[in-house]
Amino acid sequence: MLDTRKREIRIKADAVREKCKVSRYGIIDLFKECERLGYKLIRYPLGEKADLGFALKRDDDIVIFINSSCRLSREIFTLAHEMGHIILHFNGESRFVDNSTTIAGQSDDEKEQEANYFAAYLLMPSDEVDRFFDLELSKSNGENLTGLDIARMMSEFSVSYDMVLNRLESLQKIDSNQKLCLDTERAEKRVGNLLRSIGGNARLNSAGNEIDIPYEYIDYVIYNYNHKAIPKETLEKVLECYHLSLEDISDRIDIMTDDNDDLADLIGGLED
Numbered sequence: 001m002l003d004t005r006k007r008e009i010r011i012k013a014d015a016v017r018e019k020c021k022v023s024r025y026g027i028i029d030l031f032k033e034c035e036r037l038g039y040k041l042i043r044y045p046l047g048e049k050a051d052l053g054f055a056l057k058r059d060d061d062i063v064i065f066i067n068s069s070c071r072l073s074r075e076i077f078t079l080a081h082e083m084g085h086i087i088l089h090f091n092g093e094s095r096f097v098d099n100s101t102t103i104a105g106q107s108d109d110e111k112e113q114e115a116n117y118f119a120a121y122l123l124m125p126s127d128e129v130d131r132f133f134d135l136e137l138s139k140s141n142g143e144n145l146t147g148l149d150i151a152r153m154m155s156e157f158s159v160s161y162d163m164v165l166n167r168l169e170s171l172q173k174i175d176s177n178q179k180l181c182l183d184t185e186r187a188e189k190r191v192g193n194l195l196r197s198i199g200g201n202a203r204l205n206s207a208g209n210e211i212d213i214p215y216e217y218i219d220y221v222i223y224n225y226n227h228k229a230i231p232k233e234t235l236e237k238v239l240e241c242y243h244l245s246l247e248d249i250s251d252r253i254d255i256m257t258d259d260n261d262d263l264a265d266l267i268g269g270l271e272d
């Protein structure tokens, strides 16, 4: 990636970050920010082996899907990566699907690398990392960093242990040897334990399995059901995602007179 392009991406990520609510160093809740930016965000547990996420443009909507079977820190990175595609690449293409290869930076595709660069800068801008080193660690480089320091950064920036190590290496705070040592320390002590011992956000390290679907999708599904475009089973499945049943929306759905069960209910009701 050319330096001029990198700078362009930093400017765009910075503009997004400026709109976000930030705690001392990191964005507090990127999921909320994404909705505030007008994107339709869907989080659903598709299973660990499924794709990590996608972004697509459909009519006037920009939809981001995130697989919530992943660890929360990974979900957040995937979201930042998808936002990168939307902001950097949605003028030419209107659909990106991501798996562990594209997100882990193992893809040669320039757009994938750009989306990862955007995500890294959005979540951990270099000046905020410098500030953390100065104010919290009282040092300017990564000498004598411990796993606990990495866990503190994870918690402050809402990112994974891996992401902190990769970011510190690319910002030349640590070299590959230090990275290896910190990686070994992680394997010995486990990230969850490190996070707990600093009173950090242990949720980052476990799968949320969240289900989060924009509310207006219910209207769309009910409309399709009332116009007989989808069967009752599909309607029920979608409602399940919102923790709702048919009864909860009974005033909004047309009664299917050809449904034998409903007819039986009706006759039963008359007999009473």
Ligand SMILES: [Zn+2]
Pocket: 081, 085, 096, 097, 098, 102, 103, 111, 112, 115
């Ligand atoms: Zn991608």
